[in-house]
Amino acid sequence: MAHHRTFDLLSRLPKVDLHLHLDGSVKPETLLELALHQGIDLPVYDREGLIPHMRVGEECGSLIEYLSKFHFTTRIMQSGEALERIAYEVVQQSAEHNCKYVEVRFAPQLHRNNGLTVEETIHHVVEGMKRGQRDFGVRGGVIAICMRNHSCQSNLEVIEAAAQFVGKGVVAVDLAGDEAAYPPEFFREVFAESTRLGxxxxxxxxxxxGAVNVYEAVTNLGAVRIGHGVRLKENRSILEMVKERRIPLEMCPISNIQTKAVSSWEAYPIREYLEQGLLVTINTDNPSVSGTDITNEYRVLSDRFGFTAPELVKLIMNGVDAAFLDEADKLLLRREMENEISSLGVSL
Ligand SMILES: [Zn+2]
Known part of the structure; x- marks a missing residue:
């Protein structure tokens, strides 16, 4: 009974998701339809059969293996129509889990095989999210990703295009890809431009x-949030810096276990980070690759770490504090969430 009540509460609590990749959030039925429509070959042509090609399991060995799953989805995401539809469906899926706000990130340069410009890719994702917001009432923002294995020139194009959409759907820029092979110091010139453009x-x-990459990201790339930051615990002084500067960590528990960012749930530092006063947030990363959703992330944390309802609410509201929203919009979102949380009988 108690478990059922918790389950129900977790799905009903209003939530936010700040770290979600567009190409890791494609519904298998959508991939199937788009592939048929575009004449793209698939290894199988049924929804269930596609899932193993799109998803990693517990046996996933590394971030590299995890990232290999994205080639499968990006192939069918080369038109404006496909980008718009998938962005729209991300908002729809967020609404199904009572997400009130979602930040969706994608790498424009990975969607240009059929001739779209960087600006066009961003335009279509923004449009899909706007339509989703109208239909499902979920607010959102787009984060444009620079890729670690791309050239400086290619990444600068992303920054410059993103700048044109600031205040019109784009809320931030990001750096993703193989972190071990491409340390953040390689990208100082790229992110100096984002800082210059505000x-x-x-x-x-x-x-x-390791944690030294967090230090480099914050001090030399101008990061005001960190994706994951799981290994921050390896360096006490860098952890203290992140805490003092109130830099939010976008943690993605299921993904972090699958990519081996930590060796096991026992080693996952979520409770210690929260208790040390770090601004920890909970996110999905890639629902269709990780086989997760935002309710499931909270459920696993609740089961594994025994988080109480007030602790879960604290994690949720950290996400509101960390959102790339201006102060007025953040206040509105906070009030809406607090009212809904109170109405569920959970104290704030
Ligand atoms: Zn990510």
């Missing part, structure tokens, strides 16, 4: 490499 920066760091 675009907020979040960086994937401390996931597949």
């Amino acid at each position: 675009i907020p920066v979040t960086i994937h760091a401390g996931e597949a490499a």
